[in-house]
Amino acid sequence: MRVPLSWLREYVDLPVSETGRDVAERLIRAGLEVETVEQIGADLKGPLVVGEVLSIEELSGFKKPIRHCFVNVGTANGTGEPQEIVCGATNFAVGDKVVVVLPGAVLPGPFPIAARQTYGHTSAGMICSARELGMGDDHNGIIVLESHHEPGTDAIQLLELVDEVLDIAVTPDRGYCLSMRGVAREAAAAYGLPLADPALLDVPPANAYGYLVKVADPAGCDRFVARTVTGVDPTAQSPIWLQRRLQKSGIRPISLTVDITNYVMLEVGQPLHAYDRSRVDGPIQVRRAEEGETLTTLDGVKRKLSTEDLLICDNSGPIGLAGVMGGSSTEILDAAAGPGTTEVIIEAAHFEPVTIARAVKRHKLPSEASKRFERGVDPEAARAAAQRAVDLLVLIAGGTAEAGVTDIAAPHPLRTIAIDADLPDRVAGTVYGRETVTRRLQEIGCTVAGADILEVTPPTWRPDLTDPYDLAEEVIRLEGYDNVPARMPTVPPGRGLTDAQRFHRRTGVALAGAGYVEVNNYPFIGEAVLDALGLEKDDERRRTVKLVNPLSDEEPALRTTLLPGLLGALRRNIGRGNTDLAIFETGTVFLPKEELRVAPRLPVDRRPSEAEIAELNAALPDQPRRVAVALAGERLPSGWWAKGAQAGWADAVEAARTVARAAGVELTVRQAQRAPWHPGRCAELVVAGTERVVGYAGELHPRVIKALHLPERTSAMEIDLDLLAADGEQRVSGPAVSAYPVATQDVALIVDSAVPAAEVETALRDGAGELLESIRLFDVFTGEQAGEGKKSLAYTLRFRAADRTLTADEASAARESAVAAATARTGAVLRGA
Structure with missing residues (x-):
């Protein structure tokens, strides 16, 4: 989630001196993952102003279109005279208001601007495109502004070219932070400041005049709000402030209606979808797909639907994949592509997260809307989001909001969690106190009642709060993980690595x-x-x-x-x-047991019982x-x-x-x-x-x-x-070092080829007795001298006593005993005997 600091300040009155890095540090302390703070326009230097095109001379004889222009930039050039500029773009005309950068300025790159001779004329500046100003990747033409802007107006401020943007990696349990509303709530709690909630709007109640909607699957869609706006000007363009906020948030402006739905989604966190009412056939229906149905989505791909897919339909069939992407048959039409859309239906619905997540994975179709629905959207935000979109369409596009309001809502009981007031204290090992616990829970939107045992009702935008320890974590993170004292646990004396750990x-x-x-x-x-x-x-x-x-x-x-x-x-x-x-x-x-069992889910609000632990261990594989x-x-x-x-x-x-x-x-x-x-x-x-x-x-x-x-x-x-190490003795002592000399004896035995050398070695080892220090096979020979079907095994036997020097007789006796054992067990014959 990209969060422009200038936009965040609309909802939280942050101190003027606070920079983006300061805000990021506070949010990180509160548990959010701020990955970067982007300095937009940091290397931009004016003068960068609004200009009015006075004349255009088309230059010929070149491989590409070249235009020699005179532009009124007011008094920004110090003379008040028209500015002479050579430009290669063709998407503007005489009288248009454009963005002009004058000599001495520096564009993002950095790219210094100076007057120069080109194509036989002097070009004292440049008429700018969006990419040249760092506003996006659009380089198809220069920026044409609304006609009411005066020449010479500072374009840096007008286009909001200087800002700081926080890039936040939102974890799956904090879906509410995929909106300015959610991040602003975190910032307000981090600074101890009030929040101007953008979802607090006056919304008319549902009535019988709204667009007809039928929800056949209330488990998949437990809320559906529909509002209609007529008389929308299809030629109306998104104002600069709206486009810039979308661009800074990483979304490309498309058309006014689509831009408004994206803007409200970023602001409130509720994804919206807009339909061209003239292209919707009959009532809107929410149902599961039927076998064999297909849908061409807005990306132009015809998709074969699964019976598990949740659809938005009309009498003609599917018109949208719920919570993921709309269909091309009812998309909003731009005036440039023909008769534009003048009647708009705004959909603000709440879909079951698992259904959306599976549809995204099934069709490999992630979207900004599905990213939010997968993590859980506030079902109570649908009405406010629809109202906000309607207000913007009326304000910017000159539309008229119809009186009809559709609001289909399934019962949504509130969850209440009982928590000991001192549970956060016990979890963190410090003292917060009941007042602090109550205040912090209220800051995240909870309703709190009670004294020693608090009855807490989480807000609708926090589906991740399900048990007392979730609430304890909220208190601890808002108070600051860095404020949790570090205390070393008391270690019982005499403990250390186990024998098995030492062995490993x-x-x-x-x-x-x-x-x-x-x-x-x-x-x-x-x-x-x-x-x-x-x-x-x-x-x-x-x-x-x-x-x-x-x-x-x-x-x-x-x-x-x-x-x-x-x-x-x-x-x-x-x-x-x-x-x-x-x-x-x-x-x-991991070796499965003969009887496969499903591991139980252990409780987190208490220590599991011995029976529960035993059941868990019984379900685990041998390891x-x-x-x-x-x-x-x-x-x-x-x-x-x-x-x-x-x-x-x-x-x-x-x-x-x-x-x-x-x-x-x-x-x-x-x-x-x-x-x-x-x-x-x-x-x-x-x-x-x-x-x-x-x-x-x-x-x-x-x-x-x-x-x-x-x-x-x-x-x-x-x-x-x-x-x-199954014998249990895993403590290994160092080898004993004897000061007495070793007696070395070699022995070569003839055995059948089928007799394993290991069997001969075992017999020699057992027969040699306790004086044997080591035995090593150093030669294996087969051939005529060994005999057909025979092999010769030559061993070195080392004898040593711990308390004396062995005599030659003792060493020879031990050798003969070893040979005798090998002869008895394996039929070995002493070579050369």
Whole structure:
């Protein structure tokens, strides 16, 4: 909402010294979002005056029309002599009043004006168009003023070229601020000044002589006011003051009748629509669309209507999409396009917000009217808005207001809210007092009664005030959020991060230390990415929690895996030239429960009961926390020192081990098959000593890589952190450092090719006993020497005691025990034996 300061001052007697920035600061303190304060005409400098065209000489021999003019500018040029000006515009004639800028002036740009020789004549100034004066984008011709203006009159003041405009971002709950009336009310409260309400007009009551209107859907249209003006002069133009206010507010002047409806909408906040009565066939009807109906709207588009659309109709059919846009069949005609409109029906109605919002979205047709109806319009403003439009048509266009007044209104009971007088005090943690609470609520238009418990009736223009805490917020914001004291809550001693929180931080630190960069993604997914990941139709990850109002129709569900967002981030970075990547993300996934429930709406006027909280928790999906990594390109960079190493499935597995070490557990790695990983390069991650599968790692399937446009050999890992730390012990102590030497023993075992290396490693670990410090597979060999259907696995075993130096016999005994366990479990044979 663009608010010219000069217009705002009509309703609130602001101090003369207050600038636009001062007013913006007050409104921001009151809770409005003032984005900018535009200084209109700040670089404009006169003389800029009204001129009367005395003569015009058409110059020939040029590629475009050129006119040599003499213009009477009064005494503004210091001599009183006619001003010689060369102009290329042709939309004015001798005797017209125009806007003239004289040498020495500066136009917006800045664009200094000086006398100069052009087309064989001296041009001492310029006859101005609207764009040259910063009044708009119209550059088709110069401005022709009304004939009563005297030559030499200051045009800067006449055209209101210098002003300040506040651009306010109106939030959905403050639809009343999409009007000068609403912003003026906020300014009056912010300054403690009285408000001159533009909607306080004497309006005649409804009678039987008004234009016939039939409302078939009172739920969609609970008020419809119609007024008629006859004898309108179709040649009448909008006065300068009206055009300038529309231009400053961001609306282009069109014609007098349309300009008046837009002006009243900006002033009062009630959208209006004007019909040419001679083109309306019979009574006006408000109803829902019927199957197959169409409407050509004012923008010239023929639209197929839905049965949910609310329409304005006459006997011929639809003539307007209610609250959104009128139809072309009854639009106001300009005299320039033929016989102009002389009889006007003014519509001021109140429509149900959801109906309008859905129609706008359905037809992709936003408008200034729908923007207001969606947020809620004051139903009691319709009569005053219609009267204001009628008065302006009578005053400017010479029309006559018919005595008939149509006002169809459905019952609209007032809402009363009971609020403790000290509730704002308790919410803000300060003391306002009952008198302040009562005064502030009355300033926003509420009716207040009572003492300790106040009975508050919100005004009709504030549909957002529905409960006591809304009223408390109004008091606090008007008193100033900056005046709310800052008090630190009392923290119970001994509280801090939980074990789980420390574990999650350790996970991130460990991966960052390993060279991974953390990313954060939106938790939304769609079926397309699940298809790209190659998930089967019965895969449990396809069972998702759907959002009622998603940000994107393409991603309507909450994620069940971190991989879609992580791989999307990988793809975007690669597209921007970052080819060597190692990224990770930690976050929750959302797994629906077997029995789907609708979450209850909890109260805001009290603390929810334990039963209500339990019901809410029962409706929420399970939200385990996971960590995932993705790698592509070089893991070790190439350089003069050596050739780099490409990231691969082994790096993804090592990332899983890094996370496991942060949890204080060890992982057993087993071969597996699971989308979206390559079936031959997928590792199942199991907590050592258990059968608890906590995640998967490996290289992505080629089809997945192609579908997601990822580099070859892209690898990924995902682990469930809650399962990884399911044993409950999440405190990790540092490794013990022994002063005694390590005894290293290598062992090579021949096993069947089908025996997993992880199974052999587990057997060696169990057989080696407590002296084993670590075990590492350093070689896998297949060939004739190993035997057909066999493979050789070579391990390094490190033994160490905490309290002594091991003897060679002790180390050898531990090694032999490990080999014996592997032989017994896997049929391993010591190589070379």
